[in-house]
Each structure stands twice: as C-alpha cells, then as structure tokens.
Amino acid sequence: MIYKFYQQHIFPHLLNQVMQTPSLMDKRRELLATVSGEVLEIGFGTGLNLAFYQNVDTLYALEPNPDIYHLAAERICATPFDVQHIQASAEKLPFADASLDHIVSTWTLCSIAHVEQALAEIYRVLKPSGTFHLVEHVLHNENQRIQLFQNLLTPLQKKVADGCHLNRDMEKLLKNAQFELLQCEYFDAATIPKIGQRMLLVRAQKCS
Numbered sequence: 001m002i003y004k005f006y007q008q009h010i011f012p013h014l015l016n017q018v019m020q021t022p023s024l025m026d027k028r029r030e031l032l033a034t035v036s037g038e039v040l041e042i043g044f045g046t047g048l049n050l051a052f053y054q055n056v057d058t059l060y061a062l063e064p065n066p067d068i069y070h071l072a073a074e075r076i077c078a079t080p081f082d083v084q085h086i087q088a089s090a091e092k093l094p095f096a097d098a099s100l101d102h103i104v105s106t107w108t109l110c111s112i113a114h115v116e117q118a119l120a121e122i123y124r125v126l127k128p129s130g131t132f133h134l135v136e137h138v139l140h141n142e143n144q145r146i147q148l149f150q151n152l153l154t155p156l157q158k159k160v161a162d163g164c165h166l167n168r169d170m171e172k173l174l175k176n177a178q179f180e181l182l183q184c185e186y187f188d189a190a191t192i193p194k195i196g197q198r199m200l201l202v203r204a205q206k207c208s
C-alpha cells in the first residue's frame with residue numbers, strides 16, 4: 001500500500017524534477033532540433049520535450065502511466081501544435097506498419113519491461129526512410145567498476161524508479177533489432193551520479 005502510494009503520488013513528481021536536470025534539457029534540445037511533421041514520442045512522461053519541438057504538426061504522446069501524464073497538462077496547454085495522448089505501451093504500438101517518419105524516445109527504453117519487443121514494434125511502424133531519435137542512459141562499457149555497480153543496483157533501481165534498468169547496452173540492443181545507427185554518440189551527463197551518467201544519443205534508421 002505504501003509502495004502504491006509512492007508510485008502514484010510521489011514518483012511522478014520526483015521524475016518531473018530529476019528529468020529537468022540542465023544537462024538533460026540541453027540534450028533534449030540537440031536531439032529534437034531536426035524532428036518535424038508527424039511524430040510519435042514513446043514514454044512521453046511529463047511533457048518535458050514539448051518546448052524543444054520546432055516544426056512539429058502532430059505529436060502522438062504515447063504514455064501508459066496516467067499519473068505521470070497528468071503532470072504534463074499545463075505544458076500541453078501551452079503547446080502550439082496538436083498533442084494526442086496514446087495510452088498504450090511501446091510493446092504494442094497502435095500504429096500501422098511503416099507509417100511514421102519520426103519516432104522519439106528520451107530516457108524511456110531503460111524503463112520498458114520488454115525492450116526487445118518494443119524495439120521490434122518501433123522498427124515495424126517506422127517508414128523505411130524514417131528516423132528513430134533517442135537518448136538514453138546506458139551500461140558503461142568502458143568502466144568495469146561502474147558496470148559492476150550498475151548490475152548490482154539495477155534490481156533496487158527498478159523498484160524505486162518505476163522499472164528503470166541501469167545496465168542496458170542500448171547500442172547492442174538497437175543493432176540486434178536491425179537498426180542502422182546514422183549517429184551514435186556517447187557522453188557523460190553533468191551532475192548525474194556516475195552510475196547513471198554514461199549516455200548515448202542515437203539517430204537510427206531501418207537497415208536497408
């Protein structure tokens with residue numbers, strides 16, 4: 001009961017604050033500058049990307065958790081383009097095959113329970129010429145000590161942070177899902193604890 005209260009009434013507010021860390025907001029700006037037209041955002045959260053979309057007509061804001069989506073209300077009201085809430089999970093996207101030009105995911109793939117299935121769905125609904133834009137915290141492949149702690153602490157992190165894994169090798173997962181990585185940049189985000197600091201920014205297309 002206490003855990004349910006935490007998940008419904010405390011965690012969404014913590015998420016909303018933590019995800020506004022300036023170094024993360026800077027990466028949102030960089031990632032989203034070239035995204036335009038009709039866009040699917042996976043794990044929309046509290047709407048923190050909205051301010052950075054420059055040429056978007058319609059945003060399909062896919063967010064399964066109503067307690068989190070609720071905190072996006074004011075940001076959605078202040079947005080000049082159409083935002084449509086899709087209450088669904090990335091593992092089963094309610095879109096036709098090869099129907100979308102742009103799909104966005106910011107720090108969401110870490111939290112998806114069946115990430116391989118979600119990537120297969122993203123692959124399915126993306127047009128052959130479409131682009132998947134993502135930024136994510138990842139397994140630190142160059143530091144064995146951090147990696148050890150990421151593996152040890154992931155079970156606890158999943159409990160306190162709504163299913164978030166500290167130890168996903170996103171580059172490997174994307175390549176296994178048949179994505180071609182047009183841009184693939186690792187960086188360490190400022191002011192984030194070392195265990196979640198290593199990040200990956202990717203633009204990917206379907207392998208031709």
Ligand SMILES: C[S@@+](CC[C@H](N)C(=O)[O-])C[C@H]1O[C@@H](n2cnc3c(N)ncnc32)[C@H](O)[C@@H]1O
Nearest residue numbers: 019043044045048065089090106107108111112
């Ligand atoms: C760490 S938050 C990131 C939120 C937002 N993308 C951002 O950048 O601030 C992870 C988000 O993924 C969502 N999520 C979790 N499981 C999901 C799933 N299976 N499909 C789609 N979204 C999911 C959560 O509800 C949460 O909003």
